[in-house]
Amino acid sequence: xxxxxxxxxxxxxxxxxxxxxxxxxxxxxxxxxxxxxxxxxxxxxxxxxxxxxxxxxxxxxxxxxxxxxxxxxxxxxxxxxxxxxxxxxxxxxxxxxxxxxxxxxxxxxxxxxxxxxxxxxxxxxxxxxxxxxxxxxxxxxxxxxxxxxxxxxxxxxxxxxxxxxxxxxxxxxxxxxxxxxxxxxxxxxxxxxxxxxxxxxxxxxxxxxxxxxxxxxxxxxxxxxxxxxxxxxxxxxxxxxxxxxxxxxxxxxxxxxxxxxxxxxxxxxxxxxxxxxxxxxxxxxxxxxxxxxxxxxxxxxxxxxxxxxxxxxxxxxxxxxxxxxxxxxxxxxxxxxxxxxxxxxx
Numbered sequence: 282x283x284x285x286x287x288x289x290x291x292x293x294x295x296x297x298x299x300x301x302x303x304x305x306x307x308x309x310x311x312x313x314x315x316x317x318x319x320x321x322x323x324x325x326x327x328x329x330x331x332x333x334x335x336x337x338x339x340x341x342x343x344x345x346x347x348x349x350x351x352x353x354x355x356x357x358x359x360x361x362x363x364x365x366x367x368x369x370x371x372x373x374x375x376x377x378x379x380x381x382x383x384x385x386x387x388x389x390x391x392x393x394x395x396x397x398x399x400x401x402x403x404x405x406x407x408x409x410x411x412x413x414x415x416x417x418x419x420x421x422x423x424x425x426x427x428x429x430x431x432x433x434x435x436x437x438x439x440x441x442x443x444x445x446x447x448x449x450x451x452x453x454x455x456x457x458x459x460x461x462x463x464x465x466x467x468x469x470x471x472x473x474x475x476x477x478x479x480x481x482x483x484x485x486x487x488x489x490x491x492x493x494x495x496x497x498x499x500x501x502x503x504x505x506x507x508x509x510x511x512x513x514x515x516x517x518x519x520x521x522x523x524x525x526x527x528x529x530x531x532x533x534x535x536x537x538x539x540x541x542x543x544x545x546x547x548x549x550x551x552x553x554x555x556x557x558x559x560x561x562x563x564x565x566x567x568x569x570x571x572x573x574x575x576x577x578x579x580x581x582x583x584x585x586x587x588x589x590x591x592x593x594x595x596x597x598x599x600x601x602x603x604x605x606x607x608x609x610x611x612x613x614x615x616x617x618x619x620x621x622x623x624x625x626x627x
Contacts, residue, residue, distance in 0.1 A: 289498065289533045290460055293453070294349035298341045298376055303328045305468050305605065311572040321600025322593050325474070326575070327465065330582075330610035335375025336407060338368050338610025339488050342457030343449035344376045350453055351382065351443035358383040360432055361445040362424045364391035364556065365417065366580070368611040369448045369485075371404040374413035384413040387428040390420035392556035396620075403617030448485025452532040455525060458491020459498065459533070465605065466499060476505070477602040480589050482581035482609055483508035483518050483546055484555075490525035492607075493544065497530065497537050507545040509585035512555045515548035522546055550588035556580050558621045561587035566615075566622070578611030579618040 308324045311317060329339045351359050359382050363370040370386045377384035386408055392399070408415050416431075418424055425446065432442040445454070469476055481488050486508075493503035503526065510518035523544045530537060552559035558579060565587035566577045577583040589606055598604060615622070 287463075289535070290456060290463075293346055293456055294353040295345050296348040296352055296376075296380055298334050298345050298348070298379065299332055302464050302468065303331050305465075305472065308569075308573055311569065314568070314572045316568055316572075317590055318594040320593060320596060320598070322598045323474075323601070323603045324593075325476070325603065325605045327479075327605055327607045329461075330576070330608045330612060332610070334379060335372045335411065336610070336613050338372055339458075339607070340369040340372040340449055340610075341376065342461055343369075343454035343487055343491075344372060344457070346453050346456045347443075347445050347449050347451075348376050348380050348382070352380065354441065354443060356382065356441045356443040358385065358435060358440050358442045359445060360385045360387065360428050360442060361447075361449070362387045362389070362428050363447050364389060366392070366399065366404045366556070366614050366617050367447075368404060368578070368581075368614065370413070371407050371411070371613065373445065373449070374408050374411035377413070378411050384411070385416070385428075385431065386413045387416045387418060387424050387431070389418050389422055389424040394556075398619050399617045402619070403613045403615070405617075407613060446485075448487055450485035450487030450490070450525060452525065452528040455487045455491035455494065455529040456532070458488050459495040459529065460491075462492050462495020462499065465492075474603050476605040478598070479506045479605045479607065480585065481506065481508045481607045482585035483510045483522065484512045484581055486518060486522040486525050488607065488609060489522050489546070490529055493522075493526045494529040494533065494535075497526075497539070498533065498535055503539065503543040504545055507547070509550050509588040510546055510548035511551055511581050511584050513548075514551075515546055518548060519544060519546045547588060550584050550591070552584065558618065559584065559587070561591065563621060565590060575608065576612045576615065577608065578614045579621060580614055581611055582609050
């Protein structure tokens with residue numbers, strides 16, 4: 282294990298939100314299913330949905346460092362932004378409650394839906410339960426500008442405010458997945474399994490960027506990590522991911538030059554747009570649920586897992602390779618997509 286991990290990460294304040302490492306498990310039942318073609322590929326999942334706080338999910342890793350930074354700055358309030366069904370917003374509300382911070386959420390309309398399932402189910406219910414003050418903005422509103430204006434108003438009133446962007450995907454937030462890279466490498470050694478590829482969804486790019494930076498810090502290739510874009514198109518997602526890898530490494534005082542060819546992003550399974558269901562996503566969600574009893578979310582991991590299954594079936598991986606898919610959580614979103622999973626649609 283490269284000692285750069287501990288040496289570098291210990292410099293940053295961190296507020297513990299995870300109780301333990303999240304498990305890695307082999308998808309043995311899926312591998313035996315006649316509904317998928319795995320061509321002898323060994324498929325594993327990293328259960329980052331398996332966290333106790335706030336319903337779980339990958340944003341908690343980022344929030345450990347974001348909340349840590351906020352508390353180090355003596356903040357009493359955290360403000361963040363996202364879409365109406367944002368998992369990051371929900372988990373920010375939960376983490377803020379746990380840390381004793383006030384929380385305000387500025388949520389925009391990124392998905393063209395206004396039905397009751399989407400507006401008053403899933404994450405939106407939990408935001409209120411966790412005690413966040415929610416600003417539900419109209420389509421086209423500048424969500425970040427509104428959040429920053431609110432932060433300035435609170436500061437003028439004597440409050441200390443920390444503002445986190447969409448997905449918590451800053452270099453500081455990405456440190457959570459630098460730490461996760463260390464965790465995966467440790468678990469890999471313990472399991473005696475070397476992972477040829479780590480696959481993640483790519484929304485705001487922080488999960489991919491943090492893992493890639495972590496593997497670079499460990500003396501390995503950033504190309505070990507591949508993501509499927511679910512928010513932006515390929516060119517945009519690629520550039521944001523590469524920039525965030527570079528900025529995260531700078532924060533860690535690592536002067537490695539990032540080779541653009543090692544940043545692997547694929548938008549072929551994004552579908553018509555962010556949060557818009559695809560048939561491939563529906564199939565992937567149901568297959569994993571019906572073979573392993575595991576739940577993927579419909580916006581991020583469902584589309585990414587669909588992409589991974591399609592690429593394995595197409596022969597992009599060879600027999601005997603070990604692939605690790607990071608389950609990033611977001612399962613409350615399934616309730617906002619109830620109608621998508623009605624039997625008549627599958």
